[in-house]
Amino acid sequence: MVGRARSKETAHYPAFLVRMSHRGELRFRFTTVEGVKRLFPSGTTEQEAIQAAYVYNMQNRPELTQDFDLNEPTQFQRAISKGRRDKFNKPLKDWLPVVLARVKAEEKLSKDVFRNLERDCERLEEHMGKCLTKSLKLQHINEHIGKYYAELNNRQLNGKISNLKKIFSYLADESAIESNFVLNKKQRRLSKEDYTKARHNLDYESYLQIYEAAPLFLKVAMSLTLETTHAVREIYRLRYRIKKPREGVCGILWNPEGRVDYIDGQPIYGTLYIHRQKVQKSETSAVAIPVTQAIKDIVDLSKTSRLHCPYVVHRKPRQLQRGISKETDHLYQVHHHNISKEFSKVRDSLGLYDHLKKALRPTYHEIRGLSARMIEEQGISATERMAHANADTTKIYTRENDIRWNQVPAIEVEPKVSNEH
Structure with missing residues (x-):
């Protein structure tokens, strides 16, 4: 019986050596004279497998190598030589840093x-x-x-x-x-x-249950997103205090000397400036939100941690020796991935939305949609507050047809946050 012809890429392999995928990894397999199929150890290179297979065949299957002459290059030797000459044929792990460096420099x-x-x-x-x-x-x-x-x-x-x-x-x-x-x-x-949006919306009752079970830093983050409509990528960068609005910075510019202004009878303590990362080049990406009593209460709640950190959303890390993440600049600042993961963890620990597949359960991001819907219910457009370029984008979150453009008003989305945690 004639075996299947080898491909062009493996034509130089010694007899009984094959390359295969084993549990997601490329491995080499060799069949012994007893008919036992053995896998080479993980990490064996192609040239190592070829050499080992040839030596085995030469010792145990002399009929396959009887014409071997040390002074004449055989197909095997040519393959070895060719492999050693090809300086570009390296393990993928050696090339990936080169690719990333080029992408970073060129794109x-x-x-x-x-x-x-x-x-x-x-x-x-x-x-x-x-x-x-x-x-x-x-x-x-x-x-x-x-x-x-x-x-x-x-x-x-x-x-x-x-x-x-x-x-x-x-x-x-x-x-x-x-x-x-x-x-x-x-x-x-x-x-x-x-x-179409696949995940289910977050309802206010579930929001409250998650809030009550959440650690302090997550309570603060959730409340800020609900009041401002802004996503976790902005909330985790929110600074307690800034001297002036700057591109790429999110933070609060407090009224000078603690002055309290009033808009329609509401006390205003300063302005919260948010510059969205996702749409930085858009004219609507920079938003100024009046610091109402509700927002000030959230800021005061965050300070009950008694930790010194320039960022409103913070916590003491569990493992101090791990250092600072690439996208954070303070040891106590909480990365946006960790905020989102903690939200999902608390959600699942409460058994909320267990009837849905995990991919369909509302994530932290759905707080934005909840906030937008609650604002729309007050008869106010959420478009500019969300830093959306147009009303069609806001529809993704509000599911409303009549969207109006308005200046960002001084509004409170929910009652004041309790200081209990």
Whole structure:
């Protein structure tokens, strides 16, 4: 019986040596004379596997190597020599830092977009970092997507495929691979349903239950988002005090000498300036919100931690030795990922929305939608307060048809926050 012909990429392999995917990792397998199939240890390079297989065959299957002449280059020796000459055929983990460095230097990506690309590279390194780049094929990408992104919706999956295409385009440009085979990966076709919001809205009763069970820093963050309508990426950057409004800075400019102004009978203690990261270049990205009594109460609540930190949302870290995150500049500042994770953790600990799949349960971000709906119920447009460029964007959160443009008013979304925690 004639065995299946080898592919062009593996034609130089000694007999009984094959390359395969085992538990998401590229491995080499060899069949002994007893018919036992053995996997080479994880991390074995292609050239090491070839050499070991050839030596074994020479000792135990002399009929396959009887023409071997040390003075004449055999197919095996040529393969070894070729492999050693190809300085570009290195493990994927060696090339990924090169790709990220080039992307950072050549493309003006936002911090969040670049961090997303970094995480995709980290997953590639974890899954196939030890694989030589020129041994990778589209089938390995398909396995990778199946392992890490199977639960994503079509829009999210297409984003991951786009990132993989970008990464491998740089690999091809660096000669780490012969061509960008990921370009052959078909993206998912999107329907109207893919553009509709999948997660369920957060209702006010559930918000209150989560608030009551939340640690102090999460209480403060949740209250600030509800009062301002702004997302966790702005709330975690909110400073207690700023000297003047500045681009890219979120913080409070208090009235001089503790003066209290009044708007429609409401005490106003200063102005809370928010510059949204997501739409920094938009004319509507910078928002000035009057510091009402409700916002001042939230700030006062945060100070009951008795920790010295310039940021309103803060906590003492559990492990001081771990240092400061890339996106924070104070040890006590809470990264926006940790705020969101804590919210979901408390939500699930209370059994709220357990009837829904995790991907459909309301996350911290849904507080924005709740805030917008509560503002709309007061007959006030949430558009400018949310720093949206147009009323259509606000509809994503309010689900209302009649959206009006208004100046950001001095309003309170809910009753004053209790100082109990």
